[in-house]
Amino acid sequence: MSQVNEHNAPSTPGKLKPEKSPYIHHRLRIHSSLSKLTLWSSFFLAFILFLFILSPPSPSASPRRALGDSWGGSHWEKRVAKSARRSSSSSLAVLVTGASGFVGTHVSLALKRRGDGVLGLDNFNRYYDPNLKRARQRLLDRAGVFIVDGDLNDAVLLSKLFDVVPFTHVMHLAAQAGVRYAMQNPGSYVHSNIAGFVNLLEACKNANPQPAVVWASSSSVYGLNSKVPFSEKDRTDQPASLYAASKKAGEEIAHSYNHIYGLAITGLRFFTVYGPWGRPDMAYFFFTKDILKGKQITIFESPDGGTVARDFTYIDDIVKGCLGALDTSKKSTGSGGKKKGPAQLRVFNLGNTSPVPVSELVAILEKLLKVKAKKKMLPMPTNGDVKFTHANISLAHRDLGYRPTTDLETGLRKFVKWYLEFYSKKSSW
Numbered sequence: 001m002s003q004v005n006e007h008n009a010p011s012t013p014g015k016l017k018p019e020k021s022p023y024i025h026h027r028l029r030i031h032s033s034l035s036k037l038t039l040w041s042s043f044f045l046a047f048i049l050f051l052f053i054l055s056p057p058s059p060s061a062s063p064r065r066a067l068g069d070s071w072g073g074s075h076w077e078k079r080v081a082k083s084a085r086r087s088s089s090s091s092l093a094v095l096v097t098g099a100s101g102f103v104g105t106h107v108s109l110a111l112k113r114r115g116d117g118v119l120g121l122d123n124f125n126r127y128y129d130p131n132l133k134r135a136r137q138r139l140l141d142r143a144g145v146f147i148v149d150g151d152l153n154d155a156v157l158l159s160k161l162f163d164v165v166p167f168t169h170v171m172h173l174a175a176q177a178g179v180r181y182a183m184q185n186p187g188s189y190v191h192s193n194i195a196g197f198v199n200l201l202e203a204c205k206n207a208n209p210q211p212a213v214v215w216a217s218s219s220s221v222y223g224l225n226s227k228v229p230f231s232e233k234d235r236t237d238q239p240a241s242l243y244a245a246s247k248k249a250g251e252e253i254a255h256s257y258n259h260i261y262g263l264a265i266t267g268l269r270f271f272t273v274y275g276p277w278g279r280p281d282m283a284y285f286f287f288t289k290d291i292l293k294g295k296q297i298t299i300f301e302s303p304d305g306g307t308v309a310r311d312f313t314y315i316d317d318i319v320k321g322c323l324g325a326l327d328t329s330k331k332s333t334g335s336g337g338k339k340k341g342p343a344q345l346r347v348f349n350l351g352n353t354s355p356v357p358v359s360e361l362v363a364i365l366e367k368l369l370k371v372k373a374k375k376k377m378l379p380m381p382t383n384g385d386v387k388f389t390h391a392n393i394s395l396a397h398r399d400l401g402y403r404p405t406t407d408l409e410t411g412l413r414k415f416v417k418w419y420l421e422f423y424s425k426k427s428s429w
């Protein structure tokens with residue numbers, strides 16, 4: 001009986017073909033399978049490439065990273081370390097998340113100006129014009145602040161940053177902002193304001209030394225609270241939007257990281273911040289744009305016909321509040337993920353204490369722009385907006401030395417001046 005070894009074993013019993021060399025036969029089969037595999041792989045790769053080219057950009061994707069931008073390497077580490085280098089041992093070394101954002105840019109510049117080391121982190125997402133973010137990045141670059149292009153949810157990147165720099169503080173300003181947009185893209189609020197925040201706090205609690213954390217909460221946490229002015233002691237369990245709910249969740253998450261790991265954390269409830277280099281999704285910004293274009297603007301009225309008002313707060317006042325919070329932060333008490341004792345946990349209102357009706361905001365813009373607005377009054381939609389905000393700032397005044405000094409007209413004048421320069425043809429940005 002002929003012996004059947006593993007090379008000439010038939011795939012179907014009884015169909016042995018001993019006349020061909022089994023070795024050659026096997027090689028031919030492998031060769032043909034490989035050719036087929038290569039052909040199908042090429043088709044598959046071409047198909048993926050085709051889909052990639054056709055797919056619309058994700059609102060949260062960075063345009064540069066999509067082209068293969070990466071971090072790491074000795075040159076990159078040197079840039080990171082240089083940017084975060086402080087001028088003296090008493091200065092701070094601060095990681096500013098959301099550094100190419102509106103508040104992030106101003107806070108980074110102010111810290112750098114006084115000699116603190118500053119490293120920025122930003123994912124340059126497309127929620128609003130990325131060109132404005134890149135222009136802010138150039139401004140910071142000239143001041144010696146490097147912004148790492150990366151996402152809060154990238155745990156490996158965050159851990160690397162803490163390896164390269166022993167940050168004393170984290171100023172966490174990266175967030176999915178906007179009250180009304182939350183109905184269009186709820187997932188982005190969960191991604192940035194909840195998952196991203198947890199990921200950042202994980203990196204902070206693992207760091208050795210642990211930094212003190214100051215982060216941006218929001219006036220929107222007061223939600224349907226009707227007691228005015230809003231005090232930190234008032235209820236914040238009735239958010240009117242997912243944005244507000246995500247910021248309130250952040251405050252609770254902060255509590256748990258403080259409690260478990262000894263992280264010193266300060267939340268700042270910002271009240272409708274405005275000013276030069278501002279956010280194009282905010283009303284004062286797009287009203288300016290539309291008034292200049294002769295386009296109609298919509299002014300919301302409360303459903304009962306009353307005015308809708310905001311405690312508009314000028315960016316320079318907010319920056320002073322942020323620096324005050326950083327400077328009065330105590331050290332975190334834990335290290336390497338272990339709590340050693342109770343740590344500081346604070347929440348402050350940063351507002352202007354002077355609510356202004358939206359119709360008055362428009363009147364000031366008309367005066368400054370010297371253009372009459374085409375106005376349409378509409379009842380305020382029930383998609384997250386609240387009727388009124390008004391901050392009680394006595395706690396921030398007492399503990400941070402916070403005292404806002406800019407009234408709406410003065411602040412808007414500075415904004416309009418910047419806007420006209422920035423968007424003029426002569427602008428070098």
Ligand SMILES: O=C(O)[C@H]1O[C@H](OP(=O)(O)OP(=O)(O)OC[C@H]2O[C@@H](n3ccc(=O)[nH]c3=O)[C@H](O)[C@@H]2O)[C@H](O)[C@@H](O)[C@H]1O
Binds near residue numbers: 218219385
């Ligand atoms: O304090 C905050 O924590 C939040 O402030 C900001 O939210 P808001 O106070 O809602 O600012 P913003 O949209 O500029 O609307 C201003 C006013 O214009 C009214 N408004 C708006 C749009 C419109 O078309 N018409 C109109 O009347 C509107 O009804 C409102 O009365 C930030 O965007 C948010 O990210 C968060 O930081």
